[in-house]
Each structure stands twice: as structure tokens, then as C-alpha cells.
Amino acid sequence: MDEKLLDSKATFLSLDLDDRLLRALGNMGLVHPTLVQAKAIPLALAGKDILARAKTGSGKTAAYCLPVLHKILQAKDELSVNSEERKRTRSLILVPTRELAEQVSKYIADLSKFCGKDITAVNIATNAALHIQAPLLAESPDVVVSTPAKILKHLVAKSTSLETLETLVIDEADLVLSFGYEEDIRGILAHLPKIYQSMLMSATLNKGVESLKKLILTKPAILRLEDDKEESSSLVQYVVRCTEEDKFLLAYVILKLKLIAGKCILFVNDIDRSYRLKLFLEQFSIRACVLNSELPLNSRYHIVEEFNRGVYDYIIATDESDKMGEGDTKEDEEEEEEEAVEETEAAEEAKGEEDAEEENTKKSKKLKSKTKKRKRGQDKEYGVSRGIDFKGVAAVINFDFPLSARAYTHRVGRTARGGRRGMSLSFVTKEDAKQKTVQANEEPVFERVAVQQRKQGSEILPYKFDMAQVDGFRYRANDAMRSVTKTSIREARIKEIKQEILNSEKLKAHFEDKPRDLQFLRHDKELHPQQIQPHMRHIPQYLVPKIAGVAHADGVATTPEVGFVPFNKDAKRRKGGRRGGNKKSKSGDPLKNLGKKRR
Structure with a gap:
């Protein structure tokens, strides 16, 4: 404390x-x-x-x-x-x-x-x-x-x-x-x-x-x-504007290179999204727990308890607060929009934001109508962005930007608790013609959040990645994404629920009788281990950024015998390497040497 x-x-x-x-x-x-x-x-x-x-x-x-x-x-x-x-x-x-x-x-x-x-x-x-x-x-x-x-x-x-x-x-x-x-x-x-x-x-x-x-x-x-000002001073907030594809790329780079030290919660807006992200990270041997309303209560509680004890470093949490009715009220939206308009001093830009907001609300309605069909198996009294006592959270990553300013406040409140310092990193999706997602434009909600944070004396700072170094990881991220299909997500979702139901039954018995045995129950097991390609588990030395010394400390790709061998070697090195190798092999084969002399 x-x-x-x-x-x-x-x-x-x-x-x-x-x-x-x-x-x-x-x-x-x-x-x-x-x-x-x-x-x-x-x-x-x-x-x-x-x-x-x-x-x-x-x-x-x-x-x-x-x-x-x-x-x-x-x-x-x-x-x-x-x-x-x-x-x-x-x-x-x-x-x-x-x-x-x-x-x-x-x-x-x-x-x-x-x-x-x-x-x-x-x-x-x-x-x-x-x-x-x-x-x-x-x-x-x-x-x-x-x-x-x-x-x-x-x-x-x-x-x-x-x-x-x-x-x-x-x-x-x-x-x-x-x-x-x-x-x-x-x-x-x-x-x-x-x-x-x-x-x-x-x-x-x-x-x-x-x-x-x-x-x-x-x-x-x-x-x-x-004291809002005192609280905001202990929380550093960043935002990254990127495409849907770059979300996965950046999440891979951040977690694999351990650019964020300590425990981390990654928030998504939909249960399918949580499994998509989990299966994606599994390709790189990044293990994470999934926390959502479909899992049994005992399993959810045990996941949080083990996370607090330091057993798991990453939790992918589905924030379903919008389905619980915890969204921004019309009054909140109107107040924040008025302040945003005063700050921009541009009527046309403000009008554009309002149009974008209307479009975004239509899209969010479509999302809600889709999720209504899946609500049967979900716990109506589930809540993860607020109320749960997550301990020692170093950072919150809004992989999906929240659908309301209120939900944003509750999410980032999971870190910088008890006077400790913390960090939040939010991905805000740009309009992308290639990606036909429900949340194609998250800017209107972000603007409301920014206004709210400024009122509390805080600022959400832009974070710029050196994409020249990050782009080297793109082909790996794309390769991993190709294996994460709708079928694999559905199968993973069913497998996880079945697995956690069994865990939940075990937990009921062990909570009272054998509490020590709970440590053997894992919630971050790989859901599709047969689909994981071995070379994706490690980062080759040539891809490790010069600034990412943490990766070396972790022992990732520091030894030459592990990692993916690059195909685009330098021509001079390739030629010299072949000549040296051939000379050595020929000297060991008397028949080949004899043939060379006759020529």
C-alpha cells in the first residue's frame, strides 16, 4: 500500500x-x-x-x-x-x-x-x-x-x-x-x-x-x-492509431520482446476476439489466460487469484460492460462533444465528428444485435473492467478501444492502483477499406475520452513505434494470422469451455479439501498446439531491434542454433560460404579430387 x-x-x-x-x-x-x-x-x-x-x-x-x-x-x-x-x-x-x-x-x-x-x-x-x-x-x-x-x-x-x-x-x-x-x-x-x-x-x-x-x-x-489530479499523475496514458492488422503485429512485438515489464491485462470487446488474440499469441509461445462471461465462476475466480499470485503474466479480458448497460449517457456525450467543439474551433470538423459518431453508433448497434444471439451461455452478473481486485498490474492494453468513455476509465483503473505507477496503451483503429470491421472508426469515442481525461488534468499521449524495425516482424504476424480462422476460433471456444467446466468441478472439491492441488490447474494451456509452427516460437537474432535489450536478457534468440534461418543472405557471404564449404568437402573425397585433376 x-x-x-x-x-x-x-x-x-x-x-x-x-x-x-x-x-x-x-x-x-x-x-x-x-x-x-x-x-x-x-x-x-x-x-x-x-x-x-x-x-x-x-x-x-x-x-x-x-x-x-x-x-x-x-x-x-x-x-x-x-x-x-x-x-x-x-x-x-x-x-x-x-x-x-x-x-x-x-x-x-x-x-x-x-x-x-x-x-x-x-x-x-x-x-x-x-x-x-x-x-x-x-x-x-x-x-x-x-x-x-x-x-x-x-x-x-x-x-x-x-x-x-x-x-x-x-x-x-x-x-x-x-x-x-x-x-x-x-x-x-x-x-x-x-x-x-x-x-x-x-x-x-x-x-x-x-x-x-x-x-x-x-x-x-x-x-x-x-483527488483526480493525484491519481492521474501516477498513470501514464498512450494511444496508437493503427489498422486492424497492425493491432496484432504490435501486440506480438510488445509482448514477445517484453517491452512492457510486468503483468498486463489486454482488453477486447468480444468473446470471439479474445480467442482470436489468444490463438494468435500462441503461435509465438506467448501464453495468456482468457477471462470472459462464458467461463464458470470458479474458474474465473481462480484465474484472477493465480494472476494476483504471479502465476500468469497476461490476461485477455473481455469487457462486456456495454452489454450490462454501462455506456455513456446522452448527457455525458453532449457535454463532452460541446467541449470538443470549443477546443477545435472548427464547425466543419465538429460536424464531421458528429457524422462519424452517428455512423459508429449504427455499427455498435449491429455489434449488439449480433452478440444478443450468443448471450444465452453468458453470465449476466460478470464484470471484469471494474470491481475485481487485480493486483500488481503494470499495464493495461486496450487492444479494442472501449465503446464508452466510462468503460475506458474503469479499464485503465486496473493499473496505477494503491499509489503505484502504471501505464495504459490504447489502439485506436483507423478507417481501413480492407478491414470491414464493426468498429472501423473509433475516433468519436476516443475524442470523448480525451476530453474527459483533460478535465481530470491528464493527457493521452501519442506513442509512435519505429515501424522500420517493427515491419521486420510483419511476415511472421501475417503467417500466424492465416492459421487463426473462424473454425479454429469456434473450436477453441468450445474446447476452452469444456476444459474449464472440468476445472470448475475440480475446483469445487479442492477449494476446501486440497487447496495445494490448485496450483496444478493451468488456465493458459495452448488450445491448438498442433497448429503451432516451431520456428515461430523464437525471434531470430537479425530481427531483434537494437533498442530491445530486454529480449537478450530474456534469452530470446541469443544463440545461433535456434531461430528462423533467413533466406535473403548477402550475396557475397553466400558465395564465399559455399566456396569455403566445397573446398573442405572436396579435400575429404579422393575420388572427386582425382576427377578434377584429369580435367
Whole structure:
């Protein structure tokens, strides 16, 4: 955790938390609270409603989990061991995605490690059917973690009751609303008691959060602990304008030469695209995990967990936030367009941008209509660009540029977290007559993003590759692309799902019984190993750019016996080499020498 986010003057001991929680915090190596924790925990313990705005990685989860658990322990300490009031559901934590629900549940388990049976928490944001989860809720667990839609189903089915609820927490409140859970939340509120404490945690305070605040909070303490300028200074943002073909070429060069050091997330806009990119990178022995809504929840969670542990360096994540309803609103687009027009001071250019935007929206509608057919097998409560706790991400690559400015913000927020520095690199596709893609022109969305970033005191800088050096890799990239067909993508997609379903079944058993065996489950296996050409695995020495010393450090193509032998050698070297070789071979063959003398 960055020192700027910590309150060095305060300690968790000074917050008057339960000794069992303090012991767990010590076991986790936490001594000083973050700023949001130091401000929010005392207010929560005093029974105040809270609306907290703090950036990602600032410790919001602990800011609400610690007071929730402390209040439960305090209430149970005042009751006798046999009291029936000990079995009550006292807290409900609502999150937008199943992945975030898993992380919150794990964090509560870590905090309640020394609480014995005094804390029981249940995560119902899983794929399990209602009748399977009903017995768990019948035990009246102290804390229920869920998505709004799932808990509402249980309330309607009368599987549980929230009449004894004392604390309601909504994490990532702005995302909960943008995912279309507003009606679900209104339905949940109808089942709650008249008096309870509420906490809303959010990275942004938009109009939706303001309306939720009026609906749920009563005279709340509002904490604004995020400085946009300070956050933007730790994130360096680049953009590359290129063709669709160059996207794959540049991704290959960047990852193979390790031009970006550390862990990296590559975002795409479609599940097919994620497998296309994975199969392409496989040709060069660049292994990456695929993360999308079709994979089972256990597999998705395990992939994130292993990525955080450093098992995998690259994740190809499908950002489906546009399908969840988390796009730019008309008001956002209008505001940003007006500012863009003022800055350009050219009416014709502005008109051209508007026309391009209309064309782009038509194309995005076509994309949505195509993806609707595939939605059946996808998880509606999946989210990857926001909420998931990716740790130690050095860079985010927007392989496909997001479809909204809001999605861009959430994507790049996966790096430069907790005060650390990070980098984002976005590919913006040019108009290309050869490439008939749905996202042929991404400029209108990029312009909105650029305006938004300038408002926050940040700038997206153009990054120019030395294409003279990069072009040497083009024939290899084209060769690899030819083997990535629609049929191979479809087969890879089916194979991956089958493989991960098997992994998911194993994970269910191993999560509790044999946690050490999980390390043997790999999520980055080659999907089509028989199609990989051996010479593509290595970079020949003559192709390695002079500036790419990292490739040498990695041991790639530094030995002459490996790599692809070039066909276009220098004529002088070829002639001299043949003569030298022939002379040596002839001296070893007396019959050939005899024939030469007779001539």
C-alpha cells in the first residue's frame, strides 16, 4: 500500500476495534489504516450513514467490513450463549458482480479468522440454484453477500428474511446502478426494517448515486477522499492509431520482446476476439489466460487469484460492460462533444465528428444485435473492467478501444492502483477499406475520452513505434494470422469451455479439501498446439531491434542454433560460404579430387 494512502498518525488499535479483528489485521500485516478507513470506521461505529467516494485500491472493502463485523461481535457478546437472538441476519452486502462477491467473502473470512463461530458469512452470488442455497439462508448467517438480483429472488421466494437487518452496504454503488439493478434495489428495500444503517461506497459520485443516496441514506456523512489530479499523475496514458492488422503485429512485438515489464491485462470487446488474440499469441509461445462471461465462476475466480499470485503474466479480458448497460449517457456525450467543439474551433470538423459518431453508433448497434444471439451461455452478473481486485498490474492494453468513455476509465483503473505507477496503451483503429470491421472508426469515442481525461488534468499521449524495425516482424504476424480462422476460433471456444467446466468441478472439491492441488490447474494451456509452427516460437537474432535489450536478457534468440534461418543472405557471404564449404568437402573425397585433376 502506498504511504500517501495511509494515515501514518493513526493505527487500527486507536480505532477501538474488537481484539479478535485486531489480531486478524496483525496476521494480515496491516498496522496503519488508509485515509478512507481512518475516516469511515469511527463514523460507522457511531451508527452514521456513510457515502464514501475513494479511488480504487484505497481500502474501501475494509472500511465497511471492519465496522460490520465489530458490531456483530459486540451484539453477540451481550447475549447469552443459548440465546435465539444470536442467530440473526444482521448485515447485507450488495455488490455488482459475482467476482467481487467472491473477493468480499474471502476478505470477511480473513478478518473473522480468530472469531470462531461468532461470525458466519454466506455468499449467494453464485450459480447455485435457489433451493440449494435456501438451507444456508435458513441458518440465518450474520452476513449475506450477494448481487441485488439474487437476494431479491430469495426474498420473493421467502427463502430468507431481512427483518432483523442492522446494516446495509452497497459496494461500487455507481456500477450497481449502471448494471441495471435499480429496480432490484427498490424491491429489496421493501423487505427491510424501518431503521437500519446504510453505507454506500463508490469510485465516482454521478447522478445515479445521488438518487440512491436520497433513497437509502439518512443525513449521511459524505467522504470525498479522491483527488483526480493525484491519481492521474501516477498513470501514464498512450494511444496508437493503427489498422486492424497492425493491432496484432504490435501486440506480438510488445509482448514477445517484453517491452512492457510486468503483468498486463489486454482488453477486447468480444468473446470471439479474445480467442482470436489468444490463438494468435500462441503461435509465438506467448501464453495468456482468457477471462470472459462464458467461463464458470470458479474458474474465473481462480484465474484472477493465480494472476494476483504471479502465476500468469497476461490476461485477455473481455469487457462486456456495454452489454450490462454501462455506456455513456446522452448527457455525458453532449457535454463532452460541446467541449470538443470549443477546443477545435472548427464547425466543419465538429460536424464531421458528429457524422462519424452517428455512423459508429449504427455499427455498435449491429455489434449488439449480433452478440444478443450468443448471450444465452453468458453470465449476466460478470464484470471484469471494474470491481475485481487485480493486483500488481503494470499495464493495461486496450487492444479494442472501449465503446464508452466510462468503460475506458474503469479499464485503465486496473493499473496505477494503491499509489503505484502504471501505464495504459490504447489502439485506436483507423478507417481501413480492407478491414470491414464493426468498429472501423473509433475516433468519436476516443475524442470523448480525451476530453474527459483533460478535465481530470491528464493527457493521452501519442506513442509512435519505429515501424522500420517493427515491419521486420510483419511476415511472421501475417503467417500466424492465416492459421487463426473462424473454425479454429469456434473450436477453441468450445474446447476452452469444456476444459474449464472440468476445472470448475475440480475446483469445487479442492477449494476446501486440497487447496495445494490448485496450483496444478493451468488456465493458459495452448488450445491448438498442433497448429503451432516451431520456428515461430523464437525471434531470430537479425530481427531483434537494437533498442530491445530486454529480449537478450530474456534469452530470446541469443544463440545461433535456434531461430528462423533467413533466406535473403548477402550475396557475397553466400558465395564465399559455399566456396569455403566445397573446398573442405572436396579435400575429404579422393575420388572427386582425382576427377578434377584429369580435367
